[in-house]
Amino acid sequence: MTERLTEPVSAALRDAKARARSTHYTVGTVRTDPDGTVYLPCSCGTVLRNGPTWTLDEHVRLHRAEAKYLELSAAAPPGIPRLIGLP
Numbered sequence: 001m002t003e004r005l006t007e008p009v010s011a012a013l014r015d016a017k018a019r020a021r022s023t024h025y026t027v028g029t030v031r032t033d034p035d036g037t038v039y040l041p042c043s044c045g046t047v048l049r050n051g052p053t054w055t056l057d058e059h060v061r062l063h064r065a066e067a068k069y070l071e072l073s074a075a076a077p078p079g080i081p082r083l084i085g086l087p
C-alpha cells in the first residue's frame with residue numbers, strides 16, 4: 001500500500017512565509033548607545049532594539065513572528081478557524 005503524498009502546506013502559505021522572510025531581515029550592524037540600548041535595523045524600516053523589560057533578541061523574535069503572522073493571515077483560506085479574529 002502506498003501512502004499518498006500530500007503537500008502539507010499550500011503554495012500560497014509557503015509563499016506567505018517566504019514573503020515574510022524576504023521583507024523582514026536585519027540589516028547593518030548592531031549599534032549601541034552609551035545608556036546600553038542596542039539597535040538593529042530591519043529591512044522594513046523598523047528599528048529593533050532592547051528595552052527596559054526585553055532584549056534585542058526578544059524584539060527580533062517578536063518582529064519576525066508578527067511579520068509571519070500578518071503574511072500567513074492574509075494568505076490563509078477563507079473560513080479557516082482562527083485564534084485571532086479578523087475585524
Ligand SMILES: [Zn+2]
Nearest residue numbers: 024042044046
Ligand atoms: Zn521588519
